[in-house]
Amino acid sequence: MNTIVNLSRRTFLATSATAAASLVLGLTVPTPTFAEDEGEPSAINAFVSLSDDGTTTILLNKSEMGQGIFTGIAMLVADELDADWARVRVRSITDPHREDYWTPSYAGVGTGGSRSIRESWMDFRRAGAAARDMLVTAAAQRLEVPKDRLRTENGYVIDEENGIRLDYGELASLAAEQEPPAEPTLKDADRWKLIGHAIEQLDIPLKVNGSAVYGIDVRLSDMLVATAMQSPVPGGTVADVDDARARAMPGVAAIVRDEGFVAVVAETYWQARQGLEALQVTWSAPELVDENTQAMMDRFAAALDGELIAAEGEGDTAAALSSSGRVIEAEYQVPMIAHACMEPLNCTALVEADACTIWGPLQTPGWAQGVGAGVAGVPIENVVVNTTFLGGGFGRKFLVDFVAQAVLIAKAVPGRPVKTVWSREEDFAQGFFRPAALHRIRAGLDNDGALAVWEHRLAQPSILHRWLPEGGAMQTPLERVAAESLPGPMLEARQRSVKEIDPTIPESIASKTYYAIGARSLKLAMPPSSLPVGIWRSVGSSGNAFVFESMVDELAHAAGEDPFRFRRRLLEASPRHLAVLDRAAELAGWEKPAAEGRFRGIALDACFGSIAAHVAEVSVSEEGLPRVHRVTAVLDCGVVVNRRAALAQIEGAVMQGVSAALAEAITLEEGRVVETNFDRYRVLTLAEAPVVEAHLLESGEAPGGVGEPALPPVAPAVCNAIFAATGVRVRSLPISQHDLRRV
Amino acid sequence: MVKFNVNGERYTLDADPDMPLLWALRDLLGLTGTKFGCGIAACGACTVHVDGEPVRSCVMPLAALEGADVVTIEGLSSDSTHAVQAAWIANQVPQCGYCQSGMIMAVAGLLGSNPQPSDADIDAAITNICRCGTHQRIRAAIHDAAAKV
Known part of the structure; x- marks a missing residue:
């Protein structure tokens, strides 16, 4: 059966250092499989990895928020690759700074604007076709026959004349050594086996038994949970905090005060929530307030x-x-x-001496990575971004104010992962409507x-002007942190698209x-x-x-x-x-x-x-x-x-x-x-x-x-x-x- | 100290008796299939069964659960073969999927007390919120599951 590589509970219970290294692991239903149980993988290109056991792993640079993009991308790659659909797995990338994964119009990794297919479908197809070509080259070498005598089907390279069928898994390591073709040959539409058909969503089995892991479900050993409040008049700043009562409450580990929010960090969400309600916070009003609608x-x-x-x-x-x-x-x-995503905003972050790891329901992992680097003060390549399933996105999770907040909170508790979970009330009150x-x-x-x-x-x-560092006085403090942490190429792409209007x-x-x-x-x-x-x-x-x-x-x-x-x-x-x-x-x-x-x-x-x-x-x-x-x-x-x-x-x-x-x-x-x-x-x-x-x-x-x-x-x-x-x-x-x- | 059963296992929890069942399931027992949506019993994402009845666990304090039998989405079946889960797959219901644990538990509860619900019964009983707009597939899947229960 197909596998969605999903954040697994086994990963969560690993130590944080291990978790950061192994990241996204497999979870299938009914039988869980994990990355470490797989055969030896060979990276064929940025989107395709083949294991010697014949598993095809397709790497995804897009976020699954219910639109079915995991399945869609897998179909595009697998069709051109002639992969065996039953042995296809998918896995989210964790390195969005890598240019292979960028969406041209963003100059970074992000999912929005109904762009995934229309802007990148040829990239996914080329990745599959290039991998197929490399497998055929490898098979030709192995069999000492000309390439044009070979064809591919359902995860095999076939030499009809000699009656030989080589499983892709057998060829994986040799294929990975081949030069990728400059212009891989794509199938004509009449040869598509997946594209254009009605294919069941790979993620649905995980979504009927509670095993799909959304950002809010991330659990790591030694993890703390935080919840926060921003100014009830959005954009205001913290003037004064009386946290005496909250500090004395059971389970409360830290109170984090920043320019635009106050957070309580505790052992569980419920304790953090009780702590937050015990705070007395005075706010300074923002520059512009509309009394009413x-x-x-x-x-x-x-x-x-x-x-x-x-x-x-x-x-x-x-x-x-x-x-x-x-x-x-x-x-x-x-x-x-309001977006009112069913999954309230949340993000988990771990800040260490020279590294930052983020887990969350992210529409723009590329921007989140910049925020991790900017807030934690580490090089962008030291920020690992784990994109979970999104419980709704609709554009709200394209913004990274909640990522900035989570990293700011985690920075106050270095070395321990902190999951910041918004209440529904905060999710509405601090919406980006x-x-x-x-x-x-x-x-x-x-x-x-x-x-x-x-x-x-x-x-x-x-x-869109709010997304630029010079976005003006109306930015909330967290919005400003996010805008100032945009990776350079993403910033330049925005500056190109947003002029006066x-x-x-x-x-x-x-x-x-x-x-x-x-x-x-x-x-x-x-x-x-x-x-x-x-x-x-x-x-x-x-x-x-x-x-x-x-x-x-x-x-x-x-x-x-x-x-x-x-x-x-x-x-x-x-x-x-x-x-x-x-x-x-x-x-x-x-x-x-x-x-x-x-x-x-x-x-x-x-x-x-x-x-x-x-x-x-x-x-x-x-x-x-x-x-x-x-x-x-x-x-x-x-x-x-x-x-x-x-x-x-x-x-x-x-x-x-x-x-x-x-x-x-x-x-x-x-x-x-x-x-x-x-x-x-x-x-x-x-x-x-x-x-x-x-x-x-x-x-x-x-x-x-x-x-x-x-x-x-x-x-x-x-x-x-x-x-x-x-x-x-x-x-x-x-x-x-x-x-x-x-x- | 609260003693109760979850998915057939006995638990004794030493926790704040005001803590809602939702957070005990998620943060203390690691059963994250039950979702937090609103905290005021308005959306239904946190629906579980308590003594066979669908309940919104975000407002159910642990203190009220002494001796109770709780079933969560993880315990509805061991292999996703409950009629409601099977109908959800057959009708390809979920999109983002976040509300669906609660939907499935609410529907399993409805079919327990009313095995052949009419559309009006469904409208009255299933007030959970879905933001992706899977409503008509939910209705179709309920009728599908009812035919097989």
Whole structure:
């Protein structure tokens, strides 16, 4: 059976020094196997290691947070390698500073932006193909026959003429000595045995019996557990701490005070938690505080009235507006929302004289490694980073504030590993939320009902400027530590991509050239944010598509046209997008009447290299309570690697999109987050979950993103259906704040 | 001193009687399959069985467990062959998987008292939170497991 190499309990109970050296070991179900039980491994290249027992280990530079990337990468490598899938194991890398593992756009190791497949699928395939070539070369040497007489299949090199089959394991050490081919030959698509099929996830067996190890499950001998608090008004600093009571409490080993947090280190989480609650901490307020959510939105409105940055423009919008037959004006708002990963933030660190070891649920091991080096004051190559399974990521675990905190705490207890675990309340209060945004749009139709002009103004705080060392006064103390510890190449890559404008802000508004729009302009304000903001699944597109596609629906109704057919006209010159829209409408039965009391809405968006269109079917009760019954979701992500994973990602993105649209919002009172646990931050339950009919439209184009692109069209499809049901136009989220009784 | 059984083994714990069962399982017994999600019994990630009933262990103090029989995800079956676990694999339910220990324990508890739950029964009983959006696979897997129990 396949093996996920997982942090094993046996490792945890080893001494810390041993643990640092052996790191990730195997754990299979039902029979655990461990790295030390394997045969002799030979590293063929950065991604492939073969053991003389025939096991193929595929090294992973991407983090598994439920998107199925472990399985996806393994499929890409194993297919080109002609490996025996049943003998494939996977293992996370621990040396992200090694350039072979970098994602080009980050110049480092990180998982985000739905990039893993679309940016690196050829690298994984080449690694497999190169290893295959080296095995064939080795076999040709061993058998003294020309290479072209040999073929490979299912973990064997085969010499048909002489009836000889050599197991890859027998050839492993000889293959490792071969020169890698300059340009390995890749398979044509018609010879793929894994790619494009529906393959079961390698990690699922571990996730039904409690044996999958997440960051929070890390256990090491001699380990302490810490929990911490930052300023309840985010970004504040510690002014004074009275820790007399906490110090006297059972199990408490240390109190750690830093610029932006106080932590209690104890034998168990419960003791640390009790200790933390016994602290009396006084905080200094940060430079910018929004008293409440309205005060924040008022600042955004003032910013929109001020000087704006031109992000995009084509044609003369002023002239087009004045000559337009019908002009619609609308203001839309997007709330802050939380990632609320089911696994609260946590990270384990061990700081020694000249080394640092980190274990955690990390989306950016490359950045975590820089933080380990910067905070512990050791060379980056002396920082070992163990990436565990992530209990949800959604962008929150791309940031490394929690890693910086864990290393700062561990530094205060040198030589002992310390696991820092956040409470759920802290996880919410110190979130890096999807930013709130304020949009003002004026759009005009010409006399034929064509979209003649679109003028868009948008106020939203920058996310990406916060990631730079010069990110400004609004960074929290931990954010500053993290930004200042960015490894050089990652910093340079960020500086290249972030100029005056944070490029995530206009996503799904700018460059929307697939829609036929006469004149267009987009102008931005980037007001500072009083709260930390970050990347939330599908980033700018998650809010922007709600606004854009709701407004398109408004225009369709103003033009007196069916919203599906109105979009069809906008997409006349964009056949690929039109095909996705048409498929969604066809599968949802758009042209047929919906069931009694049910109403439909449609929306389309393109982001992260893919195109998605959804039809939502909604009812609204007489009391004004909405219910999303069904979402028909179509994704064109080009070549599909694992059909099973892609469909699951569509389902998940739609559910998360429905959850966010219906009831999710982070609000402020007295500068503090109001929703600090799941009793106040309402997420979708089974009872509210719609049926998701997920479909892949296989265009055969280059692979696009899968994890994110199915999310943005959800909110507008649902809100457009609500308009169809009630005549109420939802121009701000969440939907739960609106009175939906029929107007 | 609290004496109770976990997955068929007897334990005597000398620990703070206010310590929730969740943290005793995770930090004292090393049974990390039971997850911390919220600490206020709102998400269900920490669900275990106490005397056969599903319970949210993050708010269950050790003091209340004298003599109790506790079953965690690690003890549901020795080889992942419990009908609910099998249905979870067959339906490829988990994504990140973090909530699934609690989901599986909650569902195993439901099927114990109601072997053929309707969709409405499921809606009422399974209020655990999943953030990855595996909801419809969970529902399908519950019906699948119910058919085999």
